Structure formats: structure tokens, C-alpha cells
Amino acid sequence: MRCSVCKTNVHLKCLKKGSVPGGLCGDVFYTFTCQECSTTGSEIFERDKMPWLQAILLVLHHMQTRTPGLARKGFFHWKIHIATFINKYWDILFNKDFKRKKKWMGTISGTLSHYNPHIFLSGTLLFNDQGWWTLTYPKLPPNVTMKLNSDFLIVKQKYKDNKIQLTDQEIFNEILTEKQIPSEFLKRVSINEVCQGNDSDPDANDNNAEYIKIKVESDVTFKNEKGVKKAPLLPSLEKLSAESSKRLKKKNVNTKIKDDLTPMLMNSNSSCIILEHKDVFESKRNKQTRFMDPFCHYNTSLSNLSSKTGIPLRIKLTGNIREDLILSPYTGLSLKPYIRRDCDTVPQWLQLMSEILIKTNKKNEHWCLPPRNPIDYTYIQPSHIPAINSLCNQFFWPGIDLTECLQYPDFSCVVLYKKLIVGFALLVPNVKFNECYLSFIFTRPGWRDVGIAKFMIYHLVQTSLGKDITLHVSINNPALFLYQKFGFKVESVALDFYDKYLRRDTNESKHAFFCRLER
Numbered sequence: 067m068r069c070s071v072c073k074t075n076v077h078l079k080c081l082k083k084g085s086v087p088g089g090l091c092g093d094v095f096y097t098f099t100c101q102e103c104s105t106t107g108s109e110i111f112e113r114d115k116m117p118w119l120q121a122i123l124l125v126l127h128h129m130q131t132r133t134p135g136l137a138r139k140g141f142f143h144w145k146i147h148i149a150t151f152i153n154k155y156w157d158i159l160f161n162k163d164f165k166r167k168k169k170w171m172g173t174i175s176g177t178l179s180h181y182n183p184h185i186f187l188s189g190t191l192l193f194n195d196q197g198w199w200t201l202t203y204p205k206l207p208p209n210v211t212m213k214l215n216s217d218f219l220i221v222k223q224k225y226k227d228n229k230i231q232l233t234d235q236e237i238f239n240e241i242l243t244e245k246q247i248p249s250e251f252l253k254r255v256s257i258n259e260v261c262q263g264n265d266s267d268p269d270a271n272d273n274n275a276e277y278i279k280i281k282v283e284s285d286v287t288f289k290n291e292k293g294v295k296k297a298p299l300l301p302s303l304e305k306l307s308a309e310s311s312k313r314l315k316k317k318n319v320n321t322k323i324k325d326d327l328t329p330m331l332m333n334s335n336s337s338c339i340i341l342e343h344k345d346v347f348e349s350k351r352n353k354q355t356r357f358m359d360p361f362c363h364y365n366t367s368l369s370n371l372s373s374k375t376g377i378p379l380r381i382k383l384t385g386n387i388r389e390d391l392i393l394s395p396y397t398g399l400s401l402k403p404y405i406r407r408d409c410d411t412v413p414q415w416l417q418l419m420s421e422i423l424i425k426t427n428k429k430n431e432h433w434c435l436p437p438r439n440p441i442d443y444t445y446i447q448p449s450h451i452p453a454i455n456s457l458c459n460q461f462f463w464p465g466i467d468l469t470e471c472l473q474y475p476d477f478s479c480v481v482l483y484k485k486l487i488v489g490f491a492l493l494v495p496n497v498k499f500n501e502c503y504l505s506f507i508f509t510r511p512g513w514r515d516v517g518i519a520k521f522m523i524y525h526l527v528q529t530s531l532g533k534d535i536t537l538h539v540s541i542n543n544p545a546l547f548l549y550q551k552f553g554f555k556v557e558s559v560a561l562d563f564y565d566k567y568l569r570r571d572t573n574e575s576k577h578a579f580f581c582r583l584e585r
Contacts, residue, residue, distance in 0.1 A: 067094055071103035087111050088158035089500060091128040092208045095120060113161050118177045119215065121159050123185070123208040125151050126201050133496050135396035135474065140255065141189040141198035148199070149174055155499060184218070184238035185211060187255050205251045217241050392445055396474035396495070405443040405479060405525060415512035416483075439484050443521065446471055446478040446490070453487045454480070457508060463567040468492065468506070477502070477529055479522040481509075488513045491522035493530065502530045504537035507545070519545075523552055527583070535583040538563055541575040554581040 067076045067086070078085060078094070082101060086093050099110040125148055129136065142148055149171050152159060156166065167173075178186045178199050189198035203211070222237055232240075242252060392401040420435060427433040446454075451469055458466035471478055471492050481489035489509040497503045504526065509519050527535065538560060539546050556579045563578035 067096065067098040069100040069103055070097050071099055074100065076100060082109050088155065090124060090155075090158070091131040093124055093128075094207075094209050095124070116160050116164070118173050119181060119185075120208065120212055121152065122148060122174060122177055123201070123211055124159070126186075126199070127204070127208050130201065130204055134398070135394075136496075137200075138198060139189070139192065140204075141192070141200045143197050144175055144178055144199055145171065145197060181215075184234045185215065200255055203252060203254050205253055206247075210247075210251075214238070214241055214245070217245075392447070392475060394474070394476045397476055399476060401445050401476055403444065405445065406521065408441040408443070409438070411441060411516050411518070413488075413513040413516045413518075415510075418512075441488070441518070442482045443525070444480050444482060445475040446480050446492070447475070448472060450480050450487060450490075454490055457487065457490075457510075458506065461508060462506075463569070477526065479525050481513075481518055481522065483513075489518050489522060491519070491526055493526045493535070495530065496533075497536075500532075501534045501536060504535055519548060520551075523548070527552060532585050534585055537581050538578040539581060540564060541577045541579060543574065546579060546581075549581055552583060554583045556580070557582045 067078060067081070068074070069076065076098070086096060095114045095116060097112040097114060101107065101109050104110050126142065129142055129147060129151065130140070134140075136142070136147060152174070175197075178188075182188055183202055185202055186199050187202045188196075189200065190196050192198075206214075218234075218238055218241055221241060222234070225232055225237065390403065392403065393399075394401055416438060420438075423435060451472070454468055455466060458468065474495055477493040477495050479491045480487060487510075489507075491507040492505050494503045494505050504523075507519060507522060535554075536557075537549065537554070539549065541559075558580045560578045560580055562576055564574070564576040568574060568576055
């Protein structure tokens with residue numbers, strides 16, 4: 067930011083509040099007056115006139131930087147994401163004098179199409195669906211892009227007066243070379259680049275837009291309507307007969323080798339056959355399991371574990387040992403198999419089970435108490451969903467389905483003892499701008515008052531640093547005291563908040579406190 071009076075530059079992080087009003091990433095479109103030059107003794111921000119191109123640039127740049135997990139291969143939908151964001155933060159983006167027209171959403175779609183492809187890039191060819199957009203140069207700040215666009219309009223008018231025909235992209239590239247912008251800011255998104263993208267690299271982060279490279283596969287060629295037929299959906303009879311003849315030949319060769327070769331030759335060839343099968347097995351094993359969304363990949367340890375030799379069948383079937391990293395579809399980060407493994411905490415249930423074992427084996431002199439298993443804190447996985455839904459329907463209210471939480475596993479914590487789920491806590495990220503919502507937290511009876519819920523809240527608070535966390539809690543629920551230890555403060559009272567959910571015979575109050583942990 068540059069002060070309008072003394073003309074000194076101030077870094078955004080050096081501002082008194084740490085950011086501009088609204089906190090949008092890359093937002094410098096203010097008339098700024100520093101603290102020393104202002105008459106009030108505080109920093110003054112006055113919003114500049116915001117054209118639609120500038121607003122859409124700012125929103126896309128902010129979402130690609132702060133919430134890349136909402137994107138679809140780096141592309142955002144103009145209505146679901148961009149228009150919804152603008153509608154929610156209209157007062158932050160525009161001045162009070164800016165009137166909202168009835169067809170303002172159509173202006174967004176028209177602006178995106180008008181500045182395609184030199185500023186915005188459409189994902190129609192990639193998804194075969196209209197409405198998905200991204201920034202052509204995601205590393206360029208919005209203010210730099212606006213200056214380049216003003217130069218672009220001047221140069222385009224000159225070429226038009228001189229009757230020189232050039233495309234918008236060629237003119238824009240010429241301006242980029244003249245301005246001598248560093249190459250690190252000119253890494254653009256290209257649909258035609260053949261690259262595996264983020265799916266092949268689990269450590270890739272969606273925050274870095276240069277990794278967004280998309281491969282468009284065209285196995286079936288669609289030609290013009292001039293008498294050329296489309297590729298058939300089903301294989302022809304000739305193709306099927308050719309494949310069957312190949313299989314028969316292969317089968318005959320294999321049987322001939324079995325019958326004719328000597329044991330010595332058989333031993334030498336068997337190693338080749340084993341290696342061949344091993345390669346096929348390795349390729350199948352490396353494939354990631356898909357759930358729900360085709361763009362979301364979940365990596366389970368069962369496939370890797372079952373392939374190992376020398377492991378008991380019980381562990382192979384249950385998958386009790388988890389060694390693989392978990393790939394988050396929301397942030398693209400690789401999550402560790404365990405958040406924490408606790409061997410010191412002794413809940414009442416474990417203590418009771420130990421006493422029962424000691425009592426029943428009292429007469430056995432050689433018997434000793436076996437070592438206990440650790441209490442594991444992990445991220446939510448598809449295998450946890452049925453048990454978590456059952457606990458929610460039993461202890462909260464019927465009809466709860468938490469399958470959606472698999473889309474953001476890094477904002478979750480599931481506590482296991484062996485294969486028994488003893489607790490879980492789930493956070494919904496970015497429900498509002500700079501705000502997360504703690505939707506569910508639960509610990510089984512017999513496992514409470516030993517710090518399990520305290521650690522789950524601590525973990526979720528650490529995953530959303532710099533963002534407010536909100537929650538609803540029943541008025542007579544003693545968990546309110548635990549939330550207050552972490553700094554949650556009651557902001558308002560929601561009357562009859564649980565009226566639609568709780569049964570009539572319950573002792574819990576249907577009124578709720580709305581609490582907030584401010585950052």
C-alpha cells in the first residue's frame with residue numbers, strides 16, 4: 067500500500083491490523099492514508115472504484131491462494147464459487163454508492179468470456195461442461211494484471227487503427243515481453259500440456275498454481291458431420307473374434323511349455339513368469355482407491371498391507387497397522403497415518419477391563435496382565451464412516467450422515483482403541499470468510515475425563531490457525547466449560563436451535579449458545 071499523502075510504501079503485513087479491511091489476498095485497491103498522516107491518528111482506507119474485471123480478478127486470485135481445495139482441477143465455477151463469493155462480500159468489494167443491478171450475475175459471465183483467454187481461461191474443453199474458469203497467469207497479482215490490461219487496450223487500438231490483425235493473446239504476450247516481467251510470474255495454465263498434474267504427486271499443493279497442468283485425453287475422435295461416422299460404443303464382432311483368437315493362442319503356448327520343457331528349463335522360466343506377475347501386481351497395487359468424487363483420491367493401507375508376506379491374516383483383514391500417507395483431496399497435502407499414539411492415558415473402561423482380567427485369572431500363577439494397546443488419534447477414513455454415523459444416530463439424533471467429511475480429512479480427528487472408535491471431532495473449513503465451524507465432537511462414556519476431547523479440540527484449533535472457529539452448544543451441556551478453556555466466548559443465544567433434532571423426552575436444553583474463538 068502507498069500512502070496518498072507522504073507517498074511512502076507500507077507492506078500489507080506491516081499495517082496496524084495486519085491486513086486491509088476484508089483481508090482479501092492481493093487487495094490493494096484502496097486510497098490509503100498512513101497513521102502519521104491521518105488526522106484521526108489511525109490508518110484510513112477508502113475503497114477505489116471497482117470495475118467488474120478488477121473484482122473478478124481479485125476474487126479468483128483470493129480463492130486460488132486461500133481456498134484451492136474448492137476448485138476442480140484449479141478451475142472455479144462462475145456461479146457456484148465466484149458469484150456466491152461476490153454476493154457474500156459485496157460490501158467489502160464495492161463502495162456503498164455502487165448499485166446492485168438485477169442481472170449483475172450475467173455481468174460476471176460476460177466479463178469472463180470477454181477476457182478469454184489472455185486473462186481468464188475456460189475449462190470447457192477439459193470438463194466438457196461450461197462455467198469453469200481460472201486465471202491464465204495465476205502468479206500475477208491483480209493490480210499488475212489491471213495495469214497490463216490498460217496497456218493492452220491502448221496497443222490493441224493502435225493495431226486496429228493501423229489495420230494490423232493480431233489476436234488478443236499475441237498482443238498480450240507482446241506487452242509481457244516489453245514489460246520484462248520475471249518468468250516466475252508468467253507461468254500460465256495450459257490445457258494442452260500433457261502432464262499428470264497433482265494426482266501423480268501426493269506432495270503437490272494446490273496453492274502453487276504452476277502445478278496446475280491438465281491433460282486432455284481424446285481416445286475417441288469426433289469428426290465433422292460430412293458423412294463421417296462416430297466411433298462405436300460397443301466393440302465390433304471382428305474385434306471380439308480377434309481378441310478371443312489371441313487368448314486361445316496364448317493358452318496353447320502356455321500348455322505346450324508345461325508339457326514339453328524339462329524341469330531345468332522350467333525353473334529358469336518360472337522366475338521370469340513370477341517377475342511378470344509381480345510387475346502386474348505392483349501396477350494394480352499402486353492404483354489409488356476412488357470414493358465419491360472422481361477428482362478426490364483416498365489412499366487406504368489395506369491394499370499395501372495385504373500384499374506383504376509374513377503378516378498374520380487378522381492384521382491383513384482388519385488393517386490394524388496403517389503405514390501409508392493419506393492424501394487430502396481438499397488441500398492436496400499428504401497426511402501422516404497417526405496424529406498421536408497415547409500409551410499413558412488410562413480411561414475408566416480400560417481400568418475396568420484390566421480388573422476383570424486380573425480377577426478371572428487370579429488362580430493362574432503364571433498369568434500376567436498383557437500390555438495394553440495405544441489409543442490412536444487418526445484422520446477420518448472411509449472405514450470409519452459407518453461406526454461414526456451409528457454413534458451420531460445413537461447419542462445425538464437420527465438421520466446424521468457424515469460422509470461429506472471425507473472431502474476434508476485434515477480437519478478431523480478420530481480416536482481409536484484397536485478398531486473401536488472411542489471419540490471423534492469434525493471441523494467444517496471455510497463456512498464463511500476466515501471462519502470454520504466445529505460441527506461434531508463426541509467421546510464414548512467410560513472414556514471421558516482423561517483429556518481425549520481436549521486433545522481433539524487442540525488439534526482442530528491448530529489445523530485452522532489464523533481463522534475464527536464457531537460452534538453451537540446446548541445451554542446445559544457441561545462441555546461449555548471445556549470450550550471456554552480454549553478461549554471460546556459466548557456471542558449469542560440461539561433459541562430452539564435443537565428443536566428440530568432432539569427428542570421431546572431428552573433432558574438437554576433445546577436452546578444453544580453460539581460461541582466463537584477469535585483469532
